[in-house]
Amino acid sequence: MVTLAEVAQHAGVSASTVSYVLSGKRSISASTRERVELSIQQLGYHPNAGARALASSRSNIIALMVPLRTDMYVPVMMEIAIAVATSARTHGYDVLLLTGEEGPAAVRRIAGSSLADAMILMDVELHDERLPLLRDSGRTAVLIGLPADTSGLTCVDLDFEATGALCVDHLAGLGHREVAVIGEAAAVYERHTGFAERTVDGIRAKAQDAGVRILHRPCEGGYAAMAGTLARIFDERPGTTGFIVQNEAAVEPLLNLLQQQGRAVPEDVSVVAVCPDQVATQASVRLTSVAIPAQEMGRRSVEQVVAKLGGRGTDEVDLLEPVLTVRASSGPAPV
Amino acid sequence: MVTLAEVAQHAGVSASTVSYVLSGKRSISASTRERVELSIQQLGYHPNAGARALASSRSNIIALMVPLRTDMYVPVMMEIAIAVATSARTHGYDVLLLTGEEGPAAVRRIAGSSLADAMILMDVELHDERLPLLRDSGRTAVLIGLPADTSGLTCVDLDFEATGALCVDHLAGLGHREVAVIGEAAAVYERHTGFAERTVDGIRAKAQDAGVRILHRPCEGGYAAMAGTLARIFDERPGTTGFIVQNEAAVEPLLNLLQQQGRAVPEDVSVVAVCPDQVATQASVRLTSVAIPAQEMGRRSVEQVVAKLGGRGTDEVDLLEPVLTVRASSGPAPV
DNA sequence: GAGGTCGGTCGAAGCGCTTCGACTCCACTC
DNA sequence: GAGTGGAGTCGAAGCGCTTCGACCGACCTC
Structure with missing residues (x-):
């Protein structure tokens, strides 16, 4: 595995410079940037996720808890999950798939281990056991669904x-x-x-x-x-x-x-x-x-997560407007 | 966040001892073990995933690439995905959900960043573009499906x-x-x-x-x-x-x-x-x-992954025997 | 022309964990 | 009674990255 240090050596700069080229957190001269980017290309460098997470305390991972019950509502769940995964990628995040199996303990485990920067919970119940744990884990979270008490939480759902x-x-x-x-x-x-x-x-x-x-x-x-x-x-x-x-x-x-x-x-x-x-x-x-609108729900929940992680967060309930499409199954009542 | 060092201090032992209690890689006296475990309990300690991955170069994550096409075969895919996620947990692994969106590049990214220890690919095509990348990434992988060339790969599928x-x-x-x-x-x-x-x-x-x-x-x-x-x-x-x-x-x-x-x-x-x-x-x-047998396929693929990561790996094609169940839709041909 | 500012770069200090070698005891062996 | 070996523990060296403070010119300002 190629490391940042090797890239730095190859490009004739220090490790921190390479890091700043990657993150854009400090300005870098065009010539240096190009040299570094070339080295990255040539060596086929990919930053080590673990090291990154450790040093920055951000994993760039969003945990998605899907319901275990595979017997209901499956296509919708799948569509949401895929939408979450793909839109997460467009924001530079990966998605960790958690099933309900582990129960509320999963919340504690993920929050405790800093495995994920945020969580998206699907299939939220009115008095969901995961919510208290979530609240005092202090982790960023977005719910798909609407619990009884939404205080301090962001929720996305169809109205x-x-x-x-x-x-x-x-x-x-x-x-x-x-x-x-x-x-x-x-x-x-x-x-x-x-x-x-x-x-x-x-x-x-x-x-x-x-x-x-x-x-x-x-x-x-x-x-x-x-x-x-x-x-x-x-x-x-x-x-x-x-x-x-x-x-x-x-x-x-x-x-x-x-x-x-x-x-x-x-x-x-x-x-x-x-x-x-x-x-x-x-x-x-x-x-x-x-x-x-499964896709839309997935996409929105990711956007809410990203906004919250970026400090532009809002604790709010984001209800999607329903749309009725008239097709061939409804007509005037018989007289 | 509680760290290993804090647990060590609380229990009156060194950090390495705590680590060995956790991993079981060296023998620890019963009394020390109990003391450490108690401290872990009391402090609510969870090992930091990033640090662990960095130090051990194992992330305990399995990447699962699901097909992007949500229009076909959805319930089966979902069932496999859930089975993969739940059985992965029983082996101490988490699952990262990748969609086809990113294409073959995802393979390179995941392998390069050491984000996952292994990959499970679903919906494998006969001449899948991901396979060459996978082969020379050297990463452990299991396919669900059967490509034309299976050399060096483990495959799970229904026969x-x-x-x-x-x-x-x-x-x-x-x-x-x-x-x-x-x-x-x-x-x-x-x-x-x-x-x-x-x-x-x-x-x-x-x-x-x-x-x-x-x-x-x-x-x-x-x-x-x-x-x-x-x-x-x-x-x-x-x-x-x-x-x-x-x-x-x-x-x-x-x-x-x-x-x-x-x-x-x-x-x-x-x-x-x-x-x-x-x-x-x-x-x-x-x-x-x-x-x-979607669940069975998910479960088996995880088991193959775990076996391979544990060095007990086998490059083989694992075809599940089909089972026909007679119900009400078939009977003797009319004369 | 002294002082200030800013863009660009570097060095070093960690992040929290695993793991290796080394050390200490203690129970045996011959 | 010295030597051997295993069980149990510790210290220290990283793993590969981010980030902070510092440094150095170059360019302004008055």
Whole structure:
């Protein structure tokens, strides 16, 4: 491995000069700079990450804690993770991948070892155990999600209340008066991962204003679960003409079952989903949907981290405006 | 931050003793060990990762390069990534997440900076640009996938040839004589990501033995693409009674279209998929499938890495035996 | 022309850890 | 009773980098 000292010797300057060429923290004459850069090129020098971290107490690593549960919401998580990794690189950071497995202890370990300069936590629960540890670790952190107490923390998330409201608005505008909400699996509510509740809150509030009756039912993914849920919904509210689907894994089963029951989408029944655009456009009916902007969330969270590390930090909640795209799954309520 | 020196002072021993307690590389008396461990506890000491890496020239980090293309095969990739991260932790390693974005240069950067002790590459192509760089970086590496030249490299993958053969075997055993293969998107073949070709090779070879006619057609995911592909298949081979589906995103559209055309599964047509078990069990028809053992692949690749770093390394190709599970989508060919 | 300023460079002191050699005891051996 | 060897501990020398203060000309200013 080539070291900084070797580069310095090769270029006929001192080690510190090379370091300053690299970091730009002091001015260097053009001629020296060029000479050093040439040596770096020729020798194929790469600064040693460990030495750098030790001397500067900055590792240029951001830790990303993803949820362990691989069973829900996977494409979104993956998209966020990839967006985080790629945008981190554009800011000169690498990303360390932590799974929920280790639990809150991971926060302590990473903070204690100075392995990462900052952390991004995904899938934050309302009363997340990691938050107290995070707060008194003093480490920079950004959450994707919205806990109950956001004081001293930066949060990035989709505005799920507005998302819920937007869905209701759309359906109400089309004349629907009885709307069923296909929620997330019951476990998601039990964990109090705020987004599910917030969506429903948004739906409820707007529904009241708009004179829409809401029936909210949690639902696991898959056909069997969806069939049962759907039967019960039409049982209780035969007049249901609108559906808001929160759970991605329920989208395709729902469309399929409706079709089998001879209910045409969108003539008899309208469906609005909250899901990534890709899911909406690849479904058997092109879905009217509110997009989950996974990439944007990843990108923003990195930008917040970088800003905070650069001292331009802001402790604030950064809620993304939801956007509803009308496609082929929603239309006027039948008369 | 608490340092090793502070722990040493608190415990009344020298710094090196604390280090040896931590690493176990020299014998330490029980009483000293206990005293040191207590001090570590009380002070909440965590070794500084950078200092450790610098002094020992081991970072205890494994770099994982995931493909950038988030559009294909996502759940499998995610599952592998999570499995890699969690099993790495059980061996004392953390995982650095690299995306394809940076391209082959990432290999050079990581190797050069000693940021990671080893690399795991996913989505390896037949003639992958990263391999030459990897070889002469001298860094430990494990590939998930199978390149053309495996010399000096350890590879972990599902035995896709056997997978293809297994599918044909199953269908042939049920009496099917005309089988269509719904392949991956054309782009996948163009990139020469070996697995797709290997599966087809396995299918072809076994088909010849078994007297089965094969029609192989690449197919994008989604309904529109599948509809076109399916129409052309029945056009060319009206007697087709068996389907082997490689592309996960085509599974649901295929089932749906077959249903719409009045072809019952499995009475009229049998379907065998190559996909994770979760997809197979959550589909509208419970699918007979060969599982893609994502977790197992992640776990094994970490084990290979750890073995190699520990000097117990083996340059070998570690192909996982495919397993076919019969579910509700396949049955005897109609007479 | 003395004093001040600033751009450009260097030397040296760490950052917190690992590891090697050396040292001390103590229990054995012959 | 000297010699041997292992167990347990310590001190010191780095690992490769950043960064601070110092230094040296060159250019201004009054």
